[in-house]
Amino acid sequence: MGRRTPHATLQMIADETGVTPSTVSRVLNSASEASARRWASAETINRIRAAAASHGYTPNPQAVGLRTQRSRLIGVIVPRLQDYVLATIYEGIDEAATEKGFATFVTNSLDDPQKRARATETLLSRRVEGMIFGDAQFDGEFLQGVAERGMKFVLVSRRARDFPSVTCDDHLGGRLVGEHLVSIGRRDVAILAGEPYASTGLDRTRGAIDALREAGVDVPPHRVVHGRFDAQGGREAAERILDSRPLPDAIFAANDFAAIGVMGALRDRKLSIPDDVALVGYNDTALAAELPTPLTTVRSPMHEIGRRGLEMLLDLLQGAEVEPLRLPPTLVVRESTVSAEASRSTGTDGSGPSV
Amino acid sequence: MGRRTPHATLQMIADETGVTPSTVSRVLNSASEASARRWASAETINRIRAAAASHGYTPNPQAVGLRTQRSRLIGVIVPRLQDYVLATIYEGIDEAATEKGFATFVTNSLDDPQKRARATETLLSRRVEGMIFGDAQFDGEFLQGVAERGMKFVLVSRRARDFPSVTCDDHLGGRLVGEHLVSIGRRDVAILAGEPYASTGLDRTRGAIDALREAGVDVPPHRVVHGRFDAQGGREAAERILDSRPLPDAIFAANDFAAIGVMGALRDRKLSIPDDVALVGYNDTALAAELPTPLTTVRSPMHEIGRRGLEMLLDLLQGAEVEPLRLPPTLVVRESTVSAEASRSTGTDGSGPSV
DNA sequence: CTGAAAGCGCTTACAG
DNA sequence: CTGAAAGCGCTTACAG
Numbered sequence: 242m243g244r245r246t247p248h249a250t251l252q253m254i255a256d257e258t259g260v261t262p263s264t265v266s267r268v269l270n271s272a273s274e275a276s277a278r279r280w281a282s283a284e285t286i287n288r289i290r291a292a293a294a295s296h297g298y299t300p301n302p303q304a305v306g307l308r309t310q311r312s313r314l315i316g317v318i319v320p321r322l323q324d325y326v327l328a329t330i331y332e333g334i335d336e337a338a339t340e341k342g343f344a345t346f347v348t349n350s351l352d353d354p355q356k357r358a359r360a361t362e363t364l365l366s367r368r369v370e371g372m373i374f375g376d377a378q379f380d381g382e383f384l385q386g387v388a389e390r391g392m393k394f395v396l397v398s399r400r401a402r403d404f405p406s407v408t409c410d411d412h413l414g415g416r417l418v419g420e421h422l423v424s425i426g427r428r429d430v431a432i433l434a435g436e437p438y439a440s441t442g443l444d445r446t447r448g449a450i451d452a453l454r455e456a457g458v459d460v461p462p463h464r465v466v467h468g469r470f471d472a473q474g475g476r477e478a479a480e481r482i483l484d485s486r487p488l489p490d491a492i493f494a495a496n497d498f499a500a501i502g503v504m505g506a507l508r509d510r511k512l513s514i515p516d517d518v519a520l521v522g523y524n525d526t527a528l529a530a531e532l533p534t535p536l537t538t539v540r541s542p543m544h545e546i547g548r549r550g551l552e553m554l555l556d557l558l559q560g561a562e563v564e565p566l567r568l569p570p571t572l573v574v575r576e577s578t579v580s581a582e583a584s585r586s587t588g589t590d591g592s593g594p595s596v
Numbered sequence: 597m598g599r600r601t602p603h604a605t606l607q608m609i610a611d612e613t614g615v616t617p618s619t620v621s622r623v624l625n626s627a628s629e630a631s632a633r634r635w636a637s638a639e640t641i642n643r644i645r646a647a648a649a650s651h652g653y654t655p656n657p658q659a660v661g662l663r664t665q666r667s668r669l670i671g672v673i674v675p676r677l678q679d680y681v682l683a684t685i686y687e688g689i690d691e692a693a694t695e696k697g698f699a700t701f702v703t704n705s706l707d708d709p710q711k712r713a714r715a716t717e718t719l720l721s722r723r724v725e726g727m728i729f730g731d732a733q734f735d736g737e738f739l740q741g742v743a744e745r746g747m748k749f750v751l752v753s754r755r756a757r758d759f760p761s762v763t764c765d766d767h768l769g770g771r772l773v774g775e776h777l778v779s780i781g782r783r784d785v786a787i788l789a790g791e792p793y794a795s796t797g798l799d800r801t802r803g804a805i806d807a808l809r810e811a812g813v814d815v816p817p818h819r820v821v822h823g824r825f826d827a828q829g830g831r832e833a834a835e836r837i838l839d840s841r842p843l844p845d846a847i848f849a850a851n852d853f854a855a856i857g858v859m860g861a862l863r864d865r866k867l868s869i870p871d872d873v874a875l876v877g878y879n880d881t882a883l884a885a886e887l888p889t890p891l892t893t894v895r896s897p898m899h900e901i902g903r904r905g906l907e908m909l910l911d912l913l914q915g916a917e918v919e920p921l922r923l924p925p926t927l928v929v930r931e932s933t934v935s936a937e938a939s940r941s942t943g944t945d946g947s948g949p950s951v
Numbered sequence: 952c953t954g955a956a957a958g959c960g961c962t963t964a965c966a967g
Numbered sequence: 968c969t970g971a972a973a974g975c976g977c978t979t980a981c982a983g
Contacts, residue, residue, distance in 0.1 A: 363694065386870060416980090504888045531827035661961095665975070958978095
């Protein structure tokens with residue numbers, strides 16, 4: 242069996258300093274010098290700290306957890322970590338968790354109900370204090386069950402019912418896209434709306450439709466197609482759109498990777514971007530600006546969503562009441578909707594953010 | 597404070613069944629019916645199991661860990677989870693870990709020595725039994741220190757010194773690219789080699805150079821440029837290459853995302869792929885096949901690298917001797933090196949794998 | 952102010 | 968075969 246790295250214990254520090262473990266614990270757990278002085282003389286405090294430091298003492302989290310009934314562990318479930326958006330959100334979660342002294346476990350659910358349920362059980366059995374779901378289904382049925390079991394959780398990326406959540410204001414993001422497309426004269430917009438159970442795509446779609454309608458542009462139901470938020474899903478959905486006539490003059494793919502798939506489908510059909518079809522994505526992924534045709538997209542604060550999600554969960558664990566949080570997106574105009582020449586003449590640089 | 601989800605304890609099951617916790621523990625920890633019979637009568641066993649099931653009993657891992665001195669926790673450090681390649685490798689690690697009853701913690705190091713050191717300490721303080729590094733620097737100095745402290749670890753993706761590792765056979769992958777470029781008549785190849793401290797890019801570059809040299813094609817030093825393995829890094833590196841004359845007739849970007857950046861740089865200069873410049877990536881990322889110009893690339897078994905890495909670590913923890921493992925890559929030819937017309941005439945479908 | 956003691960939830964040598 | 972007891976490493980009410 243793997244020999245353990247020798248970790249110092251409170252007892253060792255106590256023996257070395259000639260005090261009891263109680264005192265060592267109290268001193269080491271004191272936030273300030275002042276509060277430490279309630280437990281020991283200045284000199285003892287120094288000796289204890291020196292001994293702890295020399296051993297690289299660090300309290301055993303299993304022992305602390307067992308004693309205090311707090312694991313300082315958070316469980317995170319995402320559809321898939323391979324997805325840049327969710328990976329970024331998770332980075333935010335983990336960063337904030339580490340700062341607050343928590344550790345996280347992440348797993349994929351692949352949006353599969355069975356896997357989601359199993360993953361949740363595994364996390365509960367690990368005694369997480371709370372959970373963060375990035376894979377909420379819009380109906381919220383599964384989550385209802387989790388709530389009824391008394392487990393606290395926060396949703397990120399996708400919202401559902403009135404459960405605590407931190408999302409991008411996707412409806413607003415959709416509006417920004419609709420307004421932009423109208424402003425560049427597009428009148429026939431097709432939308433790749435993502436999976437029908439994810440609020441992200443649904444809200445973005447609704448926002449775009451609302452903005453377009455207000456400008457007198459109607460989006461008939463057959464212009465809205467569902468599919469996965471990845472390149473392959475985007476290509477397939479685009480092909481369905483492009484197989485029918487007339488062709489739209491703009492496509493809003495509610496996800497950057499789906500938009501890349503659309504690019505492929507357009508190229509196959511020798512359609513040019515943006516002259517034949519303007520293309521807009523969502524999320525302002527690192528790739529968007531670097532694509533052969535730089536992609537107009539909506540920047541969503543992914544990292545921030547993760548951070549805030551973790552913070553909201555900690556508030557919840559402390560018994561606070563929390564409100565769903567919608568963080569504002571910004572439109573980033575690039576050459577997939579406004580050609581380089583046109584953008585030069587209008588003063589847009591084609592890469593910076595602009596509302 | 598967040599009220600805990602009530603978890604059943606051994607004591608509760610014992611009370612309910614009229615036996616001692618010792619017996620419950622022994623029965624529940626028996627692998628088979630037969631071995632359970634050593635501790636209790638068939639009827640008692642059934643009663644114990646029924647009680648445990650009805651409470652959804654699951655042993656408290658902190659208590660088990662404290663008692664057995666085994667946390668069943670593994671620490672994983674990657675350069676960045678946002679990177680599709682590392683995210684996929686991590687998915688493999690976590691999948692295998694879950695199967696074996698282990699849980700994992702992941703963190704980013706961003707290839708920053710300070711962050712890496714800090715993350716390692718945090719993981720050690722969480723009492724992980726072993727670690728997996730996906731961010732090894734080629735010199736292996738940091739890792740040497742970790743090894744000297746008695747912590748067992750395995751490297752994935754990148755190798756360093758003779759430390760246990762699971763990687764793609766990157767030298768072979770590079771060779772496949774070199775041979776392919778020669779076979780389609782390219783004689784002036786530029787290479788985006790990635791960061792100079794990562795074995796991945798170094799080995800791929802060396803492999804390509806070796807294959808090209810054997811075919812009589814020399815790659816002078818100025819044709820090898822270093823940079824980050826992402827779209828922006830690829831674009832910047834490509835610009836350095838394309839600013840000098842003569843232009844190369846092929847570019848091997850040792851990473852798919854870097855290759856996407858190269859595509860952008862080529863388009864800016866109105867250079868066509870593959871006619872002016874053939875382009876090859878590495879990893880066969882989900883995007884590669886769906887790009888406007890489908891990308892010729894080398895498929896590496898990312899998920900498998902993760903799985904095998906975890907398995908190797910468990911072997912190590914059991915005291916086994918292990919050998920570094922190199923998993924074989926395959927070349928996938930697409931239109932970025934062989935145009936659709938050409939591939940039609942040669943029978944290549946432009947998307948399936950082929951050596 | 953500080954020490955001795957209890958106890959978190961387990962597993963497992965030790966008795967009987 | 969099975970129970971009682973010890974003990975993993977902590978924290979913290981309880982005494983003094």
